[in-house]
Amino acid sequence: MSDEIIQIETPFQFNEENKREFDELIGRYPVKEAAMLPTLHLAQRQAGFISPAVMKYVAELLELSVMKVKDVVTFYPMFFEEPVGKYVIRICHTLPCALRDCKVVLEHLKEKLGTDVASETNLAKGTTDDGKFTLMKVECLASCDVAPVIMVNDDLYKNLTPEKVDELLENL
Amino acid sequence: MVQERRILYEHLDVPDINTFEVFKQHDGYARFEKAIAEYQPEEIADMVKEAGLKGRGGAGFSTGEKWSFVPRDIEPRYLCCNADESEPGTFSNRYVLEKNPHLLIEGILICCYAMGIETTYVYIRGEFTLGKKMLDAAIKEAYEQGYLGENVRDTGLNINIYTHPGAGAYICGEETGLIESLEGKRGQPRNKPPFPAVQGVFMKPTVVQNVETLCNLPFIVGNGVEWYTQMGPTYGDARFDPPKPDPNTGTKLYCISGDVNEPGVYELDLGLTCTELIEVAGGLRGEEVKAVIPGGSSAPILTHYELDTRLDFTSLTLAKSMLGSGGIIVMNETRNIVDCLLNIMKFYAHESCGQCTPCRWGTPWVRDIVQRIADGEGRQATITRPKFGVTESGRWGDTGETEEIYEDLDLLESVANNIANVDTMTWNTICVFGIAVSWPAVSYMRKFRPEFEATIREGELITLPVAEATVPPEENYAYQQRIIPKEMADLE
Ligand SMILES: Cc1cc2nc3c(=O)[nH]c(=O)nc-3n(C[C@H](O)[C@H](O)[C@H](O)COP(=O)(O)O)c2cc1C
Ligand code: SF4
Ligand code: FES
Numbered sequence: 001m002s003d004e005i006i007q008i009e010t011p012f013q014f015n016e017e018n019k020r021e022f023d024e025l026i027g028r029y030p031v032k033e034a035a036m037l038p039t040l041h042l043a044q045r046q047a048g049f050i051s052p053a054v055m056k057y058v059a060e061l062l063e064l065s066v067m068k069v070k071d072v073v074t075f076y077p078m079f080f081e082e083p084v085g086k087y088v089i090r091i092c093h094t095l096p097c098a099l100r101d102c103k104v105v106l107e108h109l110k111e112k113l114g115t116d117v118a119s120e121t122n123l124a125k126g127t128t129d130d131g132k133f134t135l136m137k138v139e140c141l142a143s144c145d146v147a148p149v150i151m152v153n154d155d156l157y158k159n160l161t162p163e164k165v166d167e168l169l170e171n172l
Numbered sequence: 173m174v175q176e177r178r179i180l181y182e183h184l185d186v187p188d189i190n191t192f193e194v195f196k197q198h199d200g201y202a203r204f205e206k207a208i209a210e211y212q213p214e215e216i217a218d219m220v221k222e223a224g225l226k227g228r229g230g231a232g233f234s235t236g237e238k239w240s241f242v243p244r245d246i247e248p249r250y251l252c253c254n255a256d257e258s259e260p261g262t263f264s265n266r267y268v269l270e271k272n273p274h275l276l277i278e279g280i281l282i283c284c285y286a287m288g289i290e291t292t293y294v295y296i297r298g299e300f301t302l303g304k305k306m307l308d309a310a311i312k313e314a315y316e317q318g319y320l321g322e323n324v325r326d327t328g329l330n331i332n333i334y335t336h337p338g339a340g341a342y343i344c345g346e347e348t349g350l351i352e353s354l355e356g357k358r359g360q361p362r363n364k365p366p367f368p369a370v371q372g373v374f375m376k377p378t379v380v381q382n383v384e385t386l387c388n389l390p391f392i393v394g395n396g397v398e399w400y401t402q403m404g405p406t407y408g409d410a411r412f413d414p415p416k417p418d419p420n421t422g423t424k425l426y427c428i429s430g431d432v433n434e435p436g437v438y439e440l441d442l443g444l445t446c447t448e449l450i451e452v453a454g455g456l457r458g459e460e461v462k463a464v465i466p467g468g469s470s471a472p473i474l475t476h477y478e479l480d481t482r483l484d485f486t487s488l489t490l491a492k493s494m495l496g497s498g499g500i501i502v503m504n505e506t507r508n509i510v511d512c513l514l515n516i517m518k519f520y521a522h523e524s525c526g527q528c529t530p531c532r533w534g535t536p537w538v539r540d541i542v543q544r545i546a547d548g549e550g551r552q553a554t555i556t557r558p559k560f561g562v563t564e565s566g567r568w569g570d571t572g573e574t575e576e577i578y579e580d581l582d583l584l585e586s587v588a589n590n591i592a593n594v595d596t597m598t599w600n601t602i603c604v605f606g607i608a609v610s611w612p613a614v615s616y617m618r619k620f621r622p623e624f625e626a627t628i629r630e631g632e633l634i635t636l637p638v639a640e641a642t643v644p645p646e647e648n649y650a651y652q653q654r655i656i657p658k659e660m661a662d663l664e
Contacts, residue, residue, distance in 0.1 A: 028334045030374055036356030037339055041298070062356070075358040075525075076339035078298045090299075094260045095469060095515045096429040096501055139342060139519055140260040141299055144429035144499070145436045154301040 012053040018042050022061065032062045036072055040079055049080040077138070082123045085134035087172055089113075090151040093137045096144035105148050108162040109135055112169060174440060174448045177403065179423050180387045181439045184271050190306055192313040195274040201319060203394035204281045208327050216286035216393065223392045223400045224419025229254050229382030230345075230468070230496050232485040239287060241369040242377045249377045251283055251292040252354065252368075253386060256338055256345035258297055259468035260519060261499030264425035264437045265383040269296065269303030273310035277333065279386030281319065282393055284331045287379060291332050295350050298339045307335055342523040346603050347380040348372075349525065360525045361603035384425055404442035407486050420484035424498050431457045431504040442484040446474065449483060450502060458504025462638045463620070465503075467496025469516050470608035472594075472615035473509075475642045478651075492651065493615075508635040509620040510627050513612065514542045520609045528601040534591040535609050541584045542613075550628030553579040578628055581617060588613040619643055619651070 014022055021042060025035050039061065043054045050073050052066075059066040073079045091109065093102050110116065118126025118136040126135045143149045146158035150165075157168055178184075188194040195201070207216055221236025242249060253276070257265040268276055280292050296304045311333050314320045322330050336354055343349045344359035351373045353359035372378020392400050401421045408415030420442045426449060429435045434454030446464050450456055464474045466483060472493040474481060481491045488495045503512065517539040526532045544550055554574050561571040592599035592606035594614045599606040617624055623641040626634040635641075645651045 028332075031355070033356035034354060034374075037298075037353065038337055041337055041339070072356065072358060076298075076341050078338075078340035093515075094519055095465075095512060096261055096435075098512075098515050099430045099501070099503065099507070138299075138340070139522065140258060140262075142257045142263040142266050142297070144261055144263055144501075145427065147429065147435075151299060156302070 009051065009053045012043070012047055012051065012057045014042070014057075015046060018046055033064060033068075035062060036069070037076075040069075040073065044079060049083050051081075077120060080123060083127075083131070084118075084123055085127050086132050087152050088134045088136065090136055090138040090141070092139070092141045092143075092147070092149050094140040094144075096140070097147040097149065100147040102148035104162065105150070105160045105165060106137070108165055109150075112165065174444050174452055176438055176452065177423055177441055178439050179391055180268070180275070180384065180425060181437065183275075184267060189272050190270075190274070190310060192274060192310070192317055195272070199394065200274055201278055201281075203390035204278050204285070204319070205325070207282050207285055207393045208325065208329075211393070213286045213288060216282065219392055219397050220286070220389065223397045224406065224417070224421040225385065225388055225392065225400075226420070226485055227382055228384035228388075228424070228498065230259065230470075232495060235381065235385055238369060239379065241367065242287060242379060243370065244288060246377050248291060249287060249289045250373050250379070251280065251287070251289045252347075252350060252373060252378055252380045253280060253292060253294040254345065254347065254350060254380055254382045255294055255296040255300070255303070256342075256350060257300075257383075257497075258342040258345050259470065259497045259499055260516070261427060261429055261465065261468050261501045262497040263427050263429075264498065266300060266303055267437060268383055268387060269300060270306050273303075273307040274314070275387050275390065276307065276383055277310055277314050277319070279389040280333055281324075281331060282389040283379065283381065283386055285329065289379070290330050292334070293354055293373070294333060294335045295344070295354055296335055296337055297344075298337050304335055304337060311335070341525070342519075343525040343603075343605060346605065349603065350380065351378065358525070360527045361605070363602055388422055405482070405484060405486075418486050420486055424483075424495075426483065426498050426500060428453045428500045428502065430500075430502040431507070432502050433457050443482045443487070445482050446479040446500075449500060450479075453502075456502065456504060458506060460505040460638050461502065462505050462507055462641065463503045463509060463512075465499075465501040465612075467494045468499040469501070469519065470494075470611060471496045472611045473619060475619050475645075476638055477642065477645050505638050506635065508627075508633050509616055509623050509641065510542065510546050511633060513616045514539070514546045516612050517542050517609075520605075524605065524609075528606070530591045530600045531606050531609065534587050534606075537587050538584060538591075538609065538613050541580055541587065545580055545624060545627055546633055548627070548631040548633070550581075550624075550631075551579040551583075552628055553577055578625055580628060581621070581624055584617055585614055 025038050029035055039058055044050055047054050055066050055069045059069045091106055113128050113133050115128050115135055116125050118134055141149055148160050150157050183189050183198045217239050225235045226232045227235055255265055320331055324331050338344050341359050344353040346361045347368055348362040349359040354373055368378045368380050404421045407418040409418040423439050424442050426438050432453040438452050461476050465471055485495050521536040521539040524531050524535045554576055556572055556574050559571050559573045563569045563571050588610035592610045594610050620641050621643055623636050
């Protein structure tokens with residue numbers, strides 16, 4: 001048998017800073033479960049993605065079953081269950097952006113990065129071989145006035161053209 | 173030309189308005205001070221009702237009325253500020269959060285005071301990292317300055333505001349989906365009733381209010397009801413005798429995108445027409461308007477025949493559309509409506525939360541039909557209907573006449589109407605997401621039927637000239653079909 005199956009996962013734990021932030025968070029709600037989304041965001045920021053070990057840890061913190069945490073993780077597109085690139089590029093493809101040629105930007109990105117677009121169940125499909133970028137399509141980012149737009153991790157980039165994309169990728 | 177009237181956005185571009193100090197120099201928190209010094213909480217609630225403020229998040233429900241459903245004897249009560257802003261075409265809340273977060277805090281304070289609320293959660297969509305950061309910083313300042321926390325400004329009020337990030341699901345904008353999501357679950361809407369006002373977050377009475385709605389409160393309190401009601405039209409609702417005033421008061425942060433020269437947010441009195449708005453936004457990019465979506469992608473489309481429709485809650489309801497979130501998307505003559513519908517249906521198929529069977533299965537089905545049509549594989553059929561007449565043999569009998577039908581268009585309408593029926597306004601789903609799916613699907617198809625038919629017939633995407641693509645209002649039920657109460661019809 002391959003060792004993938006007997007792979008033992010390293011347990012996950014918040015670092016000092018995140019632990020402190022979590023302790024502050026939990027006081028905001030009358031029930032612990034309500035801290036789920038902010039806690040998962042914290043965990044994802046630290047771990048990169050929500051692995052089973054992370055789910056187990058979050059479940060223990062919030063005194064819930066692991067299944068309940070997984071239930072939530074699978075519902076929300078912003079939580080990743082697989083590793084993603086260092087830079088996650090989200091390109092909006094909803095109507096107002098489509099009216100402003102987001103397709104051109106998307107094709108350019110695909111060609112430039114040499115990757116396809118990730119799907120929610122297959123993030124590896126949109127991740128470059130060097131693990132630097134993950135390209136995914138998202139719905140309206142509430143910036144239709146400056147369409148087409150992309151988000152690179154937490155930052156929004158507006159009024160994109162292929163030239164601007166080149167410049168942006170170079171500076172990353 | 174119609175002039176912008178900046179009230180909510182007046183100080184948006186003042187440098188450092190996001191800091192407490194600068195905000196304070198521009199009347200900041202003075203309106204909250206006025207509220208606590210001069211009015212009882214119930215008086216504020218009455219003012220909001222009299223001002224005729226309607227919710228800016230989508231449903232357009234009277235804010236004052238919503239507040240009156242909240243039982244004041246159940247503790248604690250909560251306020252959830254809806255900053256999920258995910259309706260395609262809408263982007264006005266983002267600027268408030270990023271540039272003028274203290275205005276939102278002041279609005280929240282006034283609402284909390286009026287409703288006796290101690291805890292507010294601001295549900296911000298996960299992608300708004302900058303908005304959340306700015307609001308968090310502003311909240312911190314407000315705590316330091318004694319406007320939040322225990323014993324606010326020595327009044328004995330305790331008010332706390334917490335931000336809560338979403339995680340990319342559109343349905344969490346629906347008020348009960350938001351509440352479920354806030355409680356740490358999947359954001360799947362709840363059955364109503366009970367309404368959130370009675371049983372909301374943590375099963376306690378909850379006021380859910382959009383960012384823009386809350387930002388109106390300081391101005392209603394600061395400048396008075398009379399000043400507020402001067403802006404925007406107030407119609408008479410003829411269902412009542414004497415006609416009951418139907419206010420569309422205040423300004424609206426119209427978000428305009430698509431084929432205009434200067435897309436952006438324009439703050440204008442409610443009630444200007446589509447044509448006027450396009451003019452304000454730098455005019456059309458292109459030769460001719462083909463279609464306008466008036467209230468975010470969920471709203472039924474308007475054709476070039478309807479450009480004189482006034483963009484307010486009442487007028488758009490009577491035009492069988494809605495103001496919704498105020499996201500206006502303009503399309504010029506080069507656009508193909510089949511293609512646009514496909515884009516929108518992909519969105520809805522992706523965002524259905526999956527609780528109700530008609531929505532979970534129907535929405536992807538509608539998408540697939542539109543996809544098929546757009547790919548040039550739309551189905552046509554020749555059907556034979558029994559028809560009584562003189563047959564070839566000269567006798568009375570079934571003449572067996574055949575008819576060409578566009579099978580996929582009938583199917584599209586039938587599937588959509590089985591998710592939510594747009595004619596009777598009844599839905600087979602838990603939340604009104606179902607209507608948000610069938611409204612665009614059916615209205616695009618009915619109003620631009622020639623373009624759909626041509627695309628099916630030719631087997632490729634055909635973009636017809638505007639006049640040919642559109643069904644004129646006189647000839648078609650597309651514009652009239654929605655059954656509205658007779659009294660409502662009198663109003664028209
Ligand atoms: C599918 C769906 C999505 C919605 N999305 C939003 C949204 O993103 N932001 C918002 O403020 N309201 C949204 N709403 C409307 C809310 O349900 C609710 O009516 C609103 O937050 C109430 O606030 P208001 O009265 O101040 O408008 C949505 C409704 C539905 C059915
Ligand atoms: S109508 Fe759709 S989105 Fe709304 S609850 Fe049902 S399945 Fe979910
Ligand atoms: S459609 Fe792309 S930001 Fe709204």
